[in-house]
Amino acid sequence: MALSLHKKKRSFNAPESNGGNATGIAVHFVVQQHAASGLHYAFRLERGSVLKSWAVPKGPSVNLGNKRLAMMVEDHPYDYRTFEGIIPEENFGAGTLFVWDEGIYEALEGLSKKEREKLLLKQIKSGSLKFSLQGSKLKGEFALVTKKNKSVVSKKTLGQVAKTTTNIYGKK
Numbered sequence: 001m002a003l004s005l006h007k008k009k010r011s012f013n014a015p016e017s018n019g020g021n022a023t024g025i026a027v028h029f030v031v032q033q034h035a036a037s038g039l040h041y042a043f044r045l046e047r048g049s050v051l052k053s054w055a056v057p058k059g060p061s062v063n064l065g066n067k068r069l070a071m072m073v074e075d076h077p078y079d080y081r082t083f084e085g086i087i088p089e090e091n092f093g094a095g096t097l098f099v100w101d102e103g104i105y106e107a108l109e110g111l112s113k114k115e116r117e118k119l120l121l122k123q124i125k126s127g128s129l130k131f132s133l134q135g136s137k138l139k140g141e142f143a144l145v146t147k148k149n150k151s152v153v154s155k156k157t158l159g160q161v162a163k164t165t166t167n168i169y170g171k172k
Contacts, residue, residue, distance in 0.1 A: 027113060032044070046078065050077065070144055084099055
């Protein structure tokens, strides 16, 4: 998702971030706790000058048996990773947020920063990201995996049903 979607949803008269560029060799991650329409955690991975972002309703878990829902959302500007404060009511995502954890992440394979960013994009497209986090609270190996939810009747995904169905409720 492009940064344009983030900018389209926000009014930058507010104290939120509008840009920023990554520097250095380390690749950063941040987890922000966000009290918006509902309390959730925003998990963000640096890729170039943006943060690839997921909403995690129950927050990250370090318990190997726990599987948590994470929904990919719009990209955020790189310097958003240090934002703590309030997003005003007139903006999408209005509410208070703070940095719950931050640190660096790396692909499980030893690669250069540029190769890691390429690998991250490839993994995002494939729906299976695997990485190691070195944060204040989160340490160790983690994964984000896209579940392929299909109908038990038609064996189609929701998107496939939307594109191919002729069955409209209430129409004969």
